[in-house]
Amino acid sequence: MTLLIKNGRIITADQDYLADILVEGETITQIDTLIEPRNEIEADEIIDASGKYVFPGFIDPHVHIYLPFMGTYAKDTYDSGSRAALLGGTTTLIEMCCPSRDEDLVEAYELWKSKAVGISACDFSFHMGISHFDEDTPEQINRIVDDGITSLKVFLAYKGALGVTDDELYQTCKVAKELNLVVTAHCENADLVAQLQNELVAAGKLGPEFHEPSRPVTVEASGVHHFCTFLEMTGASGYIVHTSCRDAVEAAMPFRARGVDVQLETVIPYLVMDSSYAERPDFEGAKYVMSPPIRDVSHQRYLWDAIASGTISTVATDHAPFDFAGQKEMGRPPESDFTKIPNGIPSVQHRPVLLYSYGVATGRIDLHRFVELVSTAAAKQFGMFPRKGTIQIGGDADLVVWDPTYKGTITDDTRAMDTDYEAFEGFEITGRADVVTCRGQVSVRDGIFVGELGHGQLVPRNRGG
Ligand code: URP
Numbered sequence: 001m002t003l004l005i006k007n008g009r010i011i012t013a014d015q016d017y018l019a020d021i022l023v024e025g026e027t028i029t030q031i032d033t034l035i036e037p038r039n040e041i042e043a044d045e046i047i048d049a050s051g052k053y054v055f056p057g058f059i060d061p062h063v064h065i066y067l068p069f070m071g072t073y074a075k076d077t078y079d080s081g082s083r084a085a086l087l088g089g090t091t092t093l094i095e096m097c098c099p100s101r102d103e104d105l106v107e108a109y110e111l112w113k114s115k116a117v118g119i120s121a122c123d124f125s126f127h128m129g130i131s132h133f134d135e136d137t138p139e140q141i142n143r144i145v146d147d148g149i150t151s152l153k154v155f156l157a158y159k160g161a162l163g164v165t166d167d168e169l170y171q172t173c174k175v176a177k178e179l180n181l182v183v184t185a186h187c188e189n190a191d192l193v194a195q196l197q198n199e200l201v202a203a204g205k206l207g208p209e210f211h212e213p214s215r216p217v218t219v220e221a222s223g224v225h226h227f228c229t230f231l232e233m234t235g236a237s238g239y240i241v242h243t244s245c246r247d248a249v250e251a252a253m254p255f256r257a258r259g260v261d262v263q264l265e266t267v268i269p270y271l272v273m274d275s276s277y278a279e280r281p282d283f284e285g286a287k288y289v290m291s292p293p294i295r296d297v298s299h300q301r302y303l304w305d306a307i308a309s310g311t312i313s314t315v316a317t318d319h320a321p322f323d324f325a326g327q328k329e330m331g332r333p334p335e336s337d338f339t340k341i342p343n344g345i346p347s348v349q350h351r352p353v354l355l356y357s358y359g360v361a362t363g364r365i366d367l368h369r370f371v372e373l374v375s376t377a378a379a380k381q382f383g384m385f386p387r388k389g390t391i392q393i394g395g396d397a398d399l400v401v402w403d404p405t406y407k408g409t410i411t412d413d414t415r416a417m418d419t420d421y422e423a424f425e426g427f428e429i430t431g432r433a434d435v436v437t438c439r440g441q442v443s444v445r446d447g448i449f450v451g452e453l454g455h456g457q458l459v460p461r462n463r464g465g
């Protein structure tokens, strides 16, 4: 198959020019500026991108697809999840592989991988969750690294379930340093969360609006400080997932100033929602319960500045989809309470368009920063660059033809994620992924999924970014 994308305005993290792109098989083989007359190329399919941007395929470095969690399972499979991702222009997912404390790491990795291989329509990789550490763990990590997995994941939250002890955290960071792997971390002080939850529930404060007060910004900042201390002592490289507030970002800054290699991620709900969402009446607020919680609007404003300035390097989703009926309702008072609401928001579909609409279209970030935040920085951080994360000859033909003039509204009818609600319902959007290619395969055309389940592949990643 050859595919020719004509007349598009190519936008990467550092370039902006008009050119035609030739794709042969899975790879970009030619990029010619329009002034050259010799670029009349025979192609099986020609896509006219006049008046449109051509972006590198977007990369979501933090999603959950298969997730046994809080007494239930996240709703999406790679069937629904990868379609939803591609519809938004996301061509590569990095999923958190989250074994429980008593699960064998290699078996867990194979299980998580089996949910994606042969099913996913987009490319994928995993951050390997380390939920306990014993004498077999280094050898098991080595075997997983041999499969192209070059980052680990630790939870400082979810005590007794996914969370690690300090001994385990230290050993994990040591191995990461030795093998040149990035340690990604969910940073909240688990003991403080447990204390505050108990106090609130004992006081009869049961609704979803008490989720945020049970995990205040200081609890997150404490987790960040704790994790960075371990990075500093071991020399490992770290990546803090879903940073929700000013306090957490500021806790990392002194470590960075001292030379600790720590990068920060935020996620799209924190940029477009605020703590009032979890206060919605009739238990509606449960739809917006995630951890760390969505903060008040002053933090939202701070995060926009931090992504614009480069203090925060990536915008992911932390896609963690649970139905309202039967799942979020597990925490409905008066029989139950907010501590039983499965944490997470379905979001893998809408991250790029929300960042574009509320970032680029409003002038908060420019097109290059947009590409960096949704694609390039994750490709670099997690060892996929320049195969992914940019547009260049020899790279994977993961491309998004973006219509900047499209205007619309997110509704439950446009939802491809397999939940019974659309968290972003009613959000006005500017721009749309018209055509999306994943390694040369046209997967979205006119905003409609036309891809192929099973086309997606595990992306072998390099160490050390
Ligand atoms: O609320 C969240 N974030 N749910 C998914 C699990 C996690 O902590 O990333």
Ligand code: ZN
Pocket (backbone or CB within 6 Å): 015, 016, 367, 368
């Ligand atoms: Zn430019």
Ligand code: ZN
Pocket (backbone or CB within 6 Å): 186, 241, 242, 291, 292
């Ligand atoms: Zn988390």
Ligand code: ZN
Pocket (backbone or CB within 6 Å): 062, 063, 064, 096, 318, 320
């Ligand atoms: Zn997560």
